Structure formats: structure tokens, C-alpha cells
Amino acid sequence: MSLFQTLKLRSLAKSVxxxxxxxxxxxxxxxxxxxxxxxxxxxxxxxxLTGQNAQYGxxxxxxxxxxxxxxxxxxGVKGRxxxxxxxxxxxxxxxTVAIAQKFVSDPKIVVELGDFSSTASMAASPIYxxxxxxxxxxxxxxxxxxxxxxxxxxxxxxxxxxxxxxxxYAADLGFKRVAVLYLNTDWGRQSQKxxxxxxxxxxxxxxxxxxxxxxxxxxxxxxxxxxxAKPDAIVLxxxxxxxxxxxxxxxxxxxxxxxxxxGSIYSPKFIELAGDAxxxxxxxxxxxxxxxxxxxxxxxxxxxxxxxxxxxxxxxVAYDTIILLxxxxxxxxxxxxxxxxxxxxxxxxxxxxxxxATFDPETRRVPGARAVYLxxxxxxxxxxxxxxxxxx
Amino acid sequence: xxxFIDYTVNGLVIGNIYALLAxxxxxxFGVANLINFAHGSVYTIGAYVGWAxxxxxxxxxxxxxxxxxxVCAFLGVAIERIALRPLQGKARxxxxxxTIGLSFVLDQLVQLVCSPDPRAVPSDLPDWRxxxxxxxxxxxDFLIAAVGIVSAALLYGFLRFxxxxxxxxxxxxxxEAALQMGVNVNAVNSAVFAIASALGGLGGLLVGMYYNHIxxxxxxxxxxxxxxxxxxxxxxxxxxxxxxxxxxxxxxxYGIALFGTSYRNLFAFALLIVFLLWAPNGLFxxxxxxxxxxxxxxxxAPSRPIRLPRWAVASMAIxxxxxxxxxxxxxxxxTLTNAWLAAVLALSLTLVAGTAGQISLGQAxxxxxxxxxxxxxxxxxxxxxxxxxxxxxxxxxxxGTLLVFPAFRLRGHYIAIATLxxxxxxxxVILNWEGLTGGAMGLTGIPPLSFVGRDLDSNRAxxxxxxxxxxxxxxxxxxxxxxxxxxxxxxxxxxEVAAQSYGVSLDRYKALAFAFGGFAAGVAGAITAHLYSYLxxxxxxxxxxxxxxxxxxxxxxxxxxxxxVGAVVLVGxxxxxxxxxxxxxxxxxxxxxxxVRFRPQGLxxxx
Numbered sequence: 001m002s003l004f005q006t007l008k009l010r011s012l013a014k015s016v017x018x019x020x021x022x023x024x025x026x027x028x029x030x031x032x033x034x035x036x037x038x039x040x041x042x043x044x045x046x047x048x049l050t051g052q053n054a055q056y057g058x059x060x061x062x063x064x065x066x067x068x069x070x071x072x073x074x075x076g077v078k079g080r081x082x083x084x085x086x087x088x089x090x091x092x093x094x095x096t097v098a099i100a101q102k103f104v105s106d107p108k109i110v111v112e113l114g115d116f117s118s119t120a121s122m123a124a125s126p127i128y129x130x131x132x133x134x135x136x137x138x139x140x141x142x143x144x145x146x147x148x149x150x151x152x153x154x155x156x157x158x159x160x161x162x163x164x165x166x167x168x169y170a171a172d173l174g175f176k177r178v179a180v181l182y183l184n185t186d187w188g189r190q191s192q193k194x195x196x197x198x199x200x201x202x203x204x205x206x207x208x209x210x211x212x213x214x215x216x217x218x219x220x221x222x223x224x225x226x227x228x229a230k231p232d233a234i235v236l237x238x239x240x241x242x243x244x245x246x247x248x249x250x251x252x253x254x255x256x257x258x259x260x261x262x263g264s265i266y267s268p269k270f271i272e273l274a275g276d277a278x279x280x281x282x283x284x285x286x287x288x289x290x291x292x293x294x295x296x297x298x299x300x301x302x303x304x305x306x307x308x309x310x311x312x313x314x315x316x317v318a319y320d321t322i323i324l325l326x327x328x329x330x331x332x333x334x335x336x337x338x339x340x341x342x343x344x345x346x347x348x349x350x351x352x353x354x355x356x357a358t359f360d361p362e363t364r365r366v367p368g369a370r371a372v373y374l375x376x377x378x379x380x381x382x383x384x385x386x387x388x389x390x391x392x
Numbered sequence: 393x394x395x396f397i398d399y400t401v402n403g404l405v406i407g408n409i410y411a412l413l414a415x416x417x418x419x420x421f422g423v424a425n426l427i428n429f430a431h432g433s434v435y436t437i438g439a440y441v442g443w444a445x446x447x448x449x450x451x452x453x454x455x456x457x458x459x460x461x462x463v464c465a466f467l468g469v470a471i472e473r474i475a476l477r478p479l480q481g482k483a484r485x486x487x488x489x490x491t492i493g494l495s496f497v498l499d500q501l502v503q504l505v506c507s508p509d510p511r512a513v514p515s516d517l518p519d520w521r522x523x524x525x526x527x528x529x530x531x532x533d534f535l536i537a538a539v540g541i542v543s544a545a546l547l548y549g550f551l552r553f554x555x556x557x558x559x560x561x562x563x564x565x566x567x568e569a570a571l572q573m574g575v576n577v578n579a580v581n582s583a584v585f586a587i588a589s590a591l592g593g594l595g596g597l598l599v600g601m602y603y604n605h606i607x608x609x610x611x612x613x614x615x616x617x618x619x620x621x622x623x624x625x626x627x628x629x630x631x632x633x634x635x636x637x638x639x640x641x642x643x644x645x646y647g648i649a650l651f652g653t654s655y656r657n658l659f660a661f662a663l664l665i666v667f668l669l670w671a672p673n674g675l676f677x678x679x680x681x682x683x684x685x686x687x688x689x690x691x692x693a694p695s696r697p698i699r700l701p702r703w704a705v706a707s708m709a710i711x712x713x714x715x716x717x718x719x720x721x722x723x724x725x726x727t728l729t730n731a732w733l734a735a736v737l738a739l740s741l742t743l744v745a746g747t748a749g750q751i752s753l754g755q756a757x758x759x760x761x762x763x764x765x766x767x768x769x770x771x772x773x774x775x776x777x778x779x780x781x782x783x784x785x786x787x788x789x790x791x792g793t794l795l796v797f798p799a800f801r802l803r804g805h806y807i808a809i810a811t812l813x814x815x816x817x818x819x820x821v822i823l824n825w826e827g828l829t830g831g832a833m834g835l836t837g838i839p840p841l842s843f844v845g846r847d848l849d850s851n852r853a854x855x856x857x858x859x860x861x862x863x864x865x866x867x868x869x870x871x872x873x874x875x876x877x878x879x880x881x882x883x884x885x886x887x888e889v890a891a892q893s894y895g896v897s898l899d900r901y902k903a904l905a906f907a908f909g910g911f912a913a914g915v916a917g918a919i920t921a922h923l924y925s926y927l928x929x930x931x932x933x934x935x936x937x938x939x940x941x942x943x944x945x946x947x948x949x950x951x952x953x954x955x956x957v958g959a960v961v962l963v964g965x966x967x968x969x970x971x972x973x974x975x976x977x978x979x980x981x982x983x984x985x986x987x988v989r990f991r992p993q994g995l996x997x998x999x
Contacts, residue, residue: 049974050976051977055510
């Protein structure tokens with residue numbers, strides 16, 4: 001049974017369940033939102049389910065499913081259930097172009113999400129642009145991604161927002177000399193550039209800058225270089241898996257230099273993988289489950305109830321994206337061009353990451369993600385109390 | 393100065409880990425004369441078995457290690473018995489392909505069972521550390537070193553002084569002769585795979601604990617570094633593998649010290665090339681090392697290629713050309729376009745690997761050179777595609793031939809390993825030469841293909857363009873194979889010494905084969921760049937080289953039509969299995985294994 005059918009059945013089963021539930025309650029007012037019915041509206045997702053980045057595809061799915069539960073329980077989009085078809089691309093450009101053709105030629109697909117990496121996503125952009133199907137890259141921070149055309153959109157947090165904030169945090173913590181370790185991908189390189197520029201303005205001196213490969217596991221020699229540059233703090237521009245590896249090795253080689261990490265490491269997995277070494281790590285995040293905001297709290301409570309685990313950043317963006325698209329479809333229309341136009345016009349969509357999300361129609365991105373300053377204490381992320389560290 | 397000591401210590405620490413991987417690979421290489429691409433997968437499974445034992449059974453470390461060793465030993469026996477033994481006496485290349493298929497299957501199984509998420513592997517070793525210079529060593533560092541050195545010493549003693557050890561060495565030297573002397577060659581192979589896999593699994597567990605991190609994608613890098621370390625130590629040489637690991641670790645560490653972290657692998661692969669060229673038998677020059685017999689040539693399974701009548705091939709080509717007139721399904725056309733581009737790559741490789749006998753594991757690098765060349769000509773000089781694509785192909789032919797030129801004197805597996813390294817070096821240079829290539833940011837806004845001022849951006853136009861390229865390259869190659877050039881290349885493949893004594897200049901003919909192959913691959917890479925509009929260092933990765941070789945072997949080495957069939961099958965199968973979502977790569981791996989098992993000479997047979 002294909003994924004497509006599974007989803008269809010699942011949403012069918014759900015609507016039946018909800019319908020009976022509502023009938024049983026009986027007392028619901030007539031205008032109450034009823035479960036969606038009719039021909040489903042389909043979103044095409046291109047992302048990694050196998051291969052090196054498979055874990056991120058799995059995280060996306062959790063966020064999507066949770067958002068769909070919510071959307072479909074509230075009547076879907078224009079009364080019809082919303083669903084997605086997930087095509088595995090392995091984040092390989094040769095496969096994303098085939099998937100793109102599959103999606104653009106399938107009239108049921110009204111909007112496309114993904115892919116994961118820029119390599120994979122941007123190879124497919126010309127196909128989406130030519131066919132007039134919105135390619136919505138929600139993890140694509142490459143500055144040129146949305147320049148692919150007026151059908152290429154992204155709500156990925158712009159590094160131009162994110163990195164200056166990280167630099168500011170490092171400066172607020174009282175550091176003067178920082179060493180930067182960054183992931184040598186388009187995302188990491190871009191982030192590192194913006195960080196270094198912003199750091200200058202904040203009176204920070206970048207005394208070392210080291211690029212590492214995504215599959216690198218050993219950082220001992222890199223850390224000797226870092227140590228010899230005598231930084232006050234080490235800045236990590238990493239994802240959680242590699243960030244945890246580095247953090248652990250910083251402490252096992254006996255360095256006590258404080259660590260400031262970009263928000264992309266924010267995940268319960270980071271603490272699990274880094275162990276005790278995670279304690280004292282400063283980070284900031286667009287999404288913090290402990291944050292006292294209704295959007296965040298609703299998401300976190302529902303996520304915990306459904307999966308019995310803590311949500312991370314990837315879950316949150318995936319969730320946000322489905323909610324955003326459902327809003328666009330409900331306010332505007334269900335065809336491909338209407339969705340493109342809707343993205344340009346829609347204002348203040350509730351969002352876990354942004355608070356309220358509004359696109360800049362010029363850049364086709366969302367400016368102004370919020371951020372919370374955090375520090376890891378006793379294996380927990382806790383809001384930063386404003387105290388400057390003396391030494392770990 | 394203290395830093396120098398620190399870099400040395402750190403180099404030895406990581407070298408330790410490489411050594412552990414290299415010992416198992418060396419053992420298998422020594423006996424089966426095979427680069428076991430599934431070794432990394434066994435390593436991954438070992439790590440996960442250990443993780444499961446610790447998490448669910450709360451076993452102490454010695455028990456965990458014993459469990460991992462036993463499970464992986466059985467796994468090794470199973471791999472040998474099920475996947476490799478049936479291939480004995482078939483084409484020498486078939487087992488290599490089988491291990492590639494196996495690694496797909498095993499990695500996917502791990503991912504399906506354990507989820508793709510990385511996991512932490514807690515270790516119950518005491519938390520004491522010793523300071524050396526400015527760095528410190530922990531208990532785990534010593535344990536890994538001990539396991540590596542002790543196992544190498546035990547293996548050395550075992551091979552040297554025990555009866556089974558004699559049998560292993562006899563099998564390694566000459567399988568047929570050993571068989572005649574009454575050695576149970578199958579039992580020997582089983583034993584070797586059991587020991588090597590147990591070691592590989594232990595390696596995975598220890599490294600997982602060391603980093604407190606395991607994930608299903610960790611196997612490919614492990615195989616790669618293990619192979620490099622064992623070549624440096626001398627292929628098939630077990631104690632050499634330990635030293636090879638150490639030397640590799642040190643080189644990487646000093647490389648980082650001198651130029652920074654992003655140059656690490658560049659140093660690793662440059663070291664490999666240096667060894668291949670100046671000391672191909674590794675650190676220990678014991679005799680002639682592994683026999684330098686060709687990988688294909690006389691080892692090609694004697695098969696009669698399936699010859700399709702001319703009218704059948706012609707009508708298939710006409711059908712392919714007519715297809716877009718019948719259907720306009722973009723997905724089908726795109727998949728076939730991908731297949732045509734892959735077919736051009738496979739054609740270039742089948743000439744080099746099949747006809748000329750130079751197995752290349754770095755063919756994707758040629759695509760990268762072609763792609764970047766055409767993209768840069770278009771972006772920086774504003775050259776139209778009609779000029780930039782052929783120019784890029786010429787650049788690829790020249791640069792590609794120049795890069796492998798030093799490897800021309802190598803034989804057998806060494807060529808494969810050297811081209812693998814050259815491919816990695818090309819991709820690392822692209823990553824680090826930011827001024828030219830944009831580094832990790834890549835090149836954006838590459839213009840689409842155009843012809844006399846018109847953009848070729850409809851699916852049909854792109855489909856036909858790619859198909860025309862395939863047909864032209866295939867016709868040229870067919871012509872070449874039928875001429876004296878083809879005969880000379882095949883003669884060289886069968887017996888270099890004999891060919892040379894008949895006055896064939898080996899270097900020239902190899903260069904010719906590589907130049908023609910480079911030109912074809914360059915065209916494919918250039919077209920891909922214009923279609924994608926975006927390139928970066930990951931667009932043409934080393935997995936693609938592996939895939940290209942798989943296509944060639946699947947179609948039949950040296951077989952022109954076979955290369956095209958192989959490309960269509962291997963691009964088409966994963967798309968066909970798309971309905972199977974997460975399971976599709978698993979199914980793909982199994983189909984590959986079955987094909988190798990029942991048709992090792994390739995679908996259309998070797999030429």
C-alpha cells in the first residue's frame with residue numbers, strides 16, 4: 001500500500017470518527033467546524049526518507065502529520081481534507097528533478113514542499129518555475145534559493161536575521177575573541193560570512209574560522225588549532241548531530257572554553273548525544289518549547305501527546321509550513337497560481353517560529369524570526385538569566 | 393612545539409580507528425582479492441548491535457564486545473556464503489558489485505529497524521585521562537589501540553604459525569593450487585570473513601562509544617578511510633594496516649595543522665596517490681605483494697555477448713525518439729532524460745573500464761569538471777551553450793586524462809583505488825577553491841541550454857537533446873570498437889606485456905581511451921549543469937561514480953548497448969519502486985544482488 005493510500009485512508013478514517021463524535025455530542029452549535037470531506041487537496045513533498053539525511057525527512061513527517069490532524073479536524077481547506085504525498089529524493093538532485101516533473105504534471109498537486117538541501121532543491125527550481133507550481137522550501141536558507149523565480153518561496157529563517165543575533169549574544173555574554181567552527185555546506189558558509197561581518201560591529205574579533213565536512217567525526221586536531229588561537233569562546237555553526245560531536249570532543253580534550261552555538265543545534269538530541277558536555281552551552285533558538293506563548297504551547301502539548309517526545313526545530317518548521325499553507329488555501333483559493341498570489345498577500349499567519357508570519361513579496365521570504373537566548377543547565381535547555389559566564 | 397606534539401598524538405588517536413577498519417579489510421583483500429564495500433556496513437551493524445545490548449540488556453563492556461563479535465562473525469559467514477561464494481569462478485568483478493549491493497541492503501535494514509536518527513552509545517569505561525603535552529588521552533583511546541594492535545598481532549601469529557593460517561595464506565597466493573593441495577578453500581574463506589567481520593563490528597562499537605554517536609549513514613566514510621589506510625600499509629598486509637592507519641591519521645592531523653580543517657581529506661587522498669605511485673606495495677615491500685593481474689581481461693567471465701540485430705537496435709532508437717510525440721508525461725520524459733545522461737556517463741566508463749580494462753571509481757569527477765567548466769564559461773564569459781558545452785567537454789578530456797596519467801602504470805585494483813582518490817581530490821578542490829567555484833555555495837543562475845538564440849526548456853527539447861548525445865556517443869564508440877583502436881585497447885586489457893611486445897604504446901592508448909571517455913562524460917556533466925541551473929560540490933558525489941560502475945557491470949563490461957541498458961535499468965528501478973517509499977533502496981539492493989548472482993557477466997554480456 002502506498003503512502004498516498006495510507007494517508008488517504010487515515011484521513012478518511014479520521015473524518016468518519018470525527019463525524020460520529022460530533023453526532024454523538026449533538027449539542028454543538030450549527031456553525032461548528034465540521035470535519036473535512038470530499039476530494040482531498042494534495043501537497044507534494046520532496047525530501048529525504050532514505051540516505052544520509054533521512055532523519056530530517058522523518059522529523060518533517062511528524063510535524064506535517066500533527067499539523068494535518070489539526071487542519072482537518074477544523075474542516076480542512078475550503079471544507080476539503082488536506083493531505084500530502086511524500087516522495088523520497090534522498091536529497092539527490094537527480095531524483096528531485098524527476099519528482100518535480102511528477103508533481104508538476106499531476107493536477108492534484110497544488111503546491112510543493114522541499115527539498116532538504118540546496119543542492120537538491122535548486123536543481124529542481126527551474127522545473128517548478130516553468131510549470132508555475134510553487135516550490136516552497138522551508139529549510140532552504142541559501143540566499144539565492146528564492147531568486148529562482150516568482151514561484152519559489154521560503155519561510156526558512158534567513159541567516160541574515162539569525163547570525164547577527166548569535167553575534168550579539170556572544171557579545172552580550174562578554175566575549176571578545178571567538179573561534180568559529182562551521183559546517184562546510186552552503187548553509188554553513190553563508191552563516192559564517194554573515195556572523196563574521198556582524199561580529200565586527202559588535203566588537204568581537206574572529207580569531208579562527210574552521211570549515212568541516214558534514215561527515216567528519218574527529219575534531220581533535222581542529223581543536224588544537226582553535227586552542228592555539230586563544231579564543232574566549234568557541235562558536236559552533238552546526239546541526240545538532242555534528243554540534244554534539246564537537247561539543248563532546250571540546251570537553252574530552254580538556255578545553256574549558258565556553259561554547260556558543262547557533263540555533264540550528266537546538267534539539268533534545270543535541271543534549272542526548274553530547275551528554276554532560278552539553279552543560280553550559282549557550283544557544284539561541286527560534287523555537288523553544290518552554291516559551292510562554294499560546295502558539296508554542298499548543299504545538300508542544302499536542303506534539304508531546306501524539307509522539308511522546310520533545311519536538312525540535314525541524315518538527316516546528318514542518319508544522320508551521322502546513323498551517324501556513326492551509327491558511328493561504330482557506331483565505332485565497334486552491335489552485336496553483338492562487339496559492340502563489342496568496343503567499344504574497346497573506347498577513348500575520350500564526351506561527352511557532354515567527355509569532356506572526358508575513359512574506360516580503362520582493363524576496364519571497366519571511367523577515368523577523370524571534371529568538372530566545374538559552375543556556376543548557378543540568379541537561380535541560382533553560383532561558384539565559386543574563387549572567388555572564390566566568391569559566392566553566 | 394607543544395602543538396606539534398599535540399597534532400602527533402591526535403593523529404595517532406584517529407589513526408588507531410582507521411587501523412581497526414583497515415585490519416579487517418586487509419584480511420579479506422589478502423584472501424579474496426576483493427575490496428569489501430560491505431565492510432563499513434558490518435561496522436555499522438556492530439555498532440547498533442552493541443547499542444542494543446547496552447540499552448536493552450544493560451551488558452557490561454566485555455560482554456557487549458563478545459556479543460558484537462559473535463553476531464558480526466556470523467554475519468560475515470552469511471555474507472560469504474550467500475552473496476559471494478556462488479560467484480566463485482564467475483567474473484572477478486562480480487563479487488565487488490555484490491558487496492556494493494550488500495552494503496545498500498545492510499545499511500537500509502539498519503535504517504529501517506533503528507530509524508535514521510543518530511543515537512548515543514553510553515560507555516561504562518572509567519572516566520580517567522592522561523595528559524600528553526597539551527592534550528589528553530582517555531581510557532577509550534587505549535582500548536581502541538589495544539584492540540587494534542592485539543588483534544593484528546594475533547592475526548599475524550595465526551596466519552604465520554597455525555595450520556589454518558597456512559591454508560589462508562595458500563588460498564591467498566593461489567586459490568586453485570591450494571584447492572589441489574587439499575585445502576578446503578570455502579572453509580578458509582568463511583573463517584576469514586568471520587574474523588574480519590567480527591573485527592569490523594567491534595570497530596563500529598568502539599568508535600560509536602568513542603564519539604557517543606552512531607548513525608546508519610556512517611558506513612561509507614568508514615569503508616573509504618579503511619581502504620586508504622590498508623593501501624598505505626600494503627594491500628592484504630595485516631600488520632601494515634596498523635601502520636597505514638597511523639600514517640593516514642598523522643597526515644590528516646598535520647594537514648589540518650598546516651592549512652585548516654577543510655583540507656583534511658585532500659591530504660588523506662594525496663597521501664594515497666603518493667603511495668600508489670611510489671610504493672604501491674605499501675610500507676612493507678614484501679615481495680611482489682598482491683598479484684598484479686588485470687581485474688577484467690582474462691577474468692571476464694567467458695560469455696558470448698547478446699548481439700541484437702541491427703534493425704532491432706535501430707527500431708528501439710526510433711521508438712525512443714518517437715516517444716515524446718506519443719506521450720507528453722513530463723515525469724516519464726524526465727526519468728528517461730536522467731537515464732540518457734547517465735547512459736553517456738556509463739558509455740564513457742564502459743570504454744575505459746570494460747574495453748581498456750582500467751576500472752575507474754572516480755568517473756563522477758569528470759561530470760563535475762564538465763559541469764563546472766561549462767557553467768563558468770557561460771556565467772563568467774557569457775558563452776552560449778553551443779560553445780560552452782563542447783568547450784567544457786574538451787577541457788574535461790584534457791584535464792581528466794592529465795589527472796589519471798600518473799596512474800597509467802598501475803594495475804588491477806590499484807587503478808580503481810587511484811581513480812577513487814583522484815575523484816575525491818577533484819571534489820575537494822572544487823569545495824576549497826572558492827574564488828573559482830564558489831565552494832560550498834556553488835554556482836547559481838546557470839543559463840538553460842540554448843540553440844541559435846532559443847532556450848531549450850521544454851521537456852521534449854531537453855529529452856531529444858540528451859538522446860541525440862547518447863546516440864552520437866554510442867555510434868562513435870561502436871565505430872571505435874570495431875576499428876584497430878578497439879582491438880588494440882582490448883589486447884591491452886587482456887595482456888599488457890603481450891600488447892607492448894607487439895609495439896603498442898600503452899600510455900598513448902590508455903590516454904586515448906580516457907580522453908574519449910572524458911569528452912563524453914564532460915558533455916553529460918555540462919548538460920546537467922545547464923538543466924539544474926545550480927551546481928555545488930555535492931552535485932556529483934562519489935556515490936555517483938559507484939552507480940556508474942554498477943551500470944556498466946550490469947549491462948556487460950565494454951558493451952555499448954549494455955551501458956545504455958544498464959543506465960536505463962538503474963535510473964528506472966528506484967523510480968519504479970517509488971511506491972515502496974522507505975523500502976525502495978532496500979529492494980533496489982536486493983534486485984542488484986540477484987542480478988549479479990544470476991547474470992554476473994552483465995545483462996547483455998561482456999564484449
